[in-house]
Amino acid sequence: MPKQTFLNLPEDKRQRIIEIAIDEFASRSYSKASLSNIVARAGIAKGSMYQYFEDKKDLYIYLLELAGQEKLVFLQGQQVDVTADFFTLFEQMLTAGTKFGLEHPQYGQLMASAMDPSGEEVLKEINVKFRKMGTDFMVNLIKKAQAEHKVRLDLDPKLTGHLLQSMMGNGILEYFLGELNLSMHDFLADPESVKRISDEEFKRVISQVVEIIKGGLEVR
């Protein structure tokens, strides 16, 4: 949690610091991200940073929380109907999740790296927490769909949830990047580079993935 001092800061200064910090943590790993770099770019003194946050980890966790909130807000603005049919909901979530990654590359990357199972040891707890949230949600969805006989009853909800969960992250985005011969770094440096993907192409990819999953999971 940031200290009160940070929250008392004028809006624009606070925002600038956040933006620069997000950018740093999104484009370098946690340990490689540099506080010295952030304060230099933000034009503040190193000491000030420690008036705002306890330490590096504190700052990082705060940014992750912001990213989570941002994603939540984004998802609420998208067409995601939690009462919809399982496969419809899956399609909507896949669409919304991928769009978030495309439109908010830094937040997306930040959350993706926080959920990376082979992340840094210092961040183990955070990692576990974030992944558990996502997987639990997915597992419950599947259980519900099984109760309604929409999904094969012989499938293990946990295993199936794990598989779907691994697709919900940056999976589709990575496919697009691969097709455009771009690395994640290229994309972060120039998010516009992915605007070349047409709406049709986007929809085609999502619907193919959904079809595969549907074929694999649905009761026949």
Next chain:
Amino acid sequence: MPKQTFLNLPEDKRQRIIEIAIDEFASRSYSKASLSNIVARAGIAKGSMYQYFEDKKDLYIYLLELAGQEKLVFLQGQQVDVTADFFTLFEQMLTAGTKFGLEHPQYGQLMASAMDPSGEEVLKEINVKFRKMGTDFMVNLIKKAQAEHKVRLDLDPKLTGHLLQSMMGNGILEYFLGELNLSMHDFLADPESVKRISDEEFKRVISQVVEIIKGGLEVR
């Protein structure tokens, strides 16, 4: 490529250095892995390391090559019949790939992190090379299966290949770790901790994944 000096080294010394270096690079990210640490553990002078390798990256790439060779040898020892039916081959590859990760945690982790699309910028080329190899293989397999009408013709081979490829890595292993409430670090520190997984459980998980994929891809 290592320098001749390294290749001239007595077998046991060379092996010891390799083992320690693998351990270091497997358990910390490329940038966090420390040469100072490696030489200290190996009981050699820092300067010696630079008689053996050009620099850190050179060493890392060499270790990756070793890991690749090790995996190849491992796969050859497993029951993988490249002439088999597509879904049979997929099952065999999934089994063999996951087993490799279980039995050679460090090599497995090393290769997984080298293929991580959001890896470090210095390693971009290596990353691209490794991923391309894997994906190309998968894509060709799918194209062949489509020609034989074993896989739905309306599926985009590249997209489908990308999806399958993302499962072939540490996906299943990560599921097991999640079930045992272990992190990747725990597993690397104590590979035995996963021996608790019975053969039946292992087979069950693989066959469920294969069934899902089969349902999703096969011609009906």
Next chain:
DNA sequence: AAGTCATATGACTAACTGGTCATATGACGT
């Protein structure tokens, strides 16, 4: 014994890192 040559060494450098702290600033109340 002298010379050669591949190999081994570790002190050293320059560049970083996260984090600290004594000091300074400047707005506010008295």
Next chain:
DNA sequence: ACGTCATATGACCAGTTAGTCATATGACTT
């Protein structure tokens, strides 16, 4: 004008890093 107090500062610290290099070792040749 004085005192107070939250905020801002950047020199500084101890620790780490990848990489260098003059020097030493020791086996093998002449």
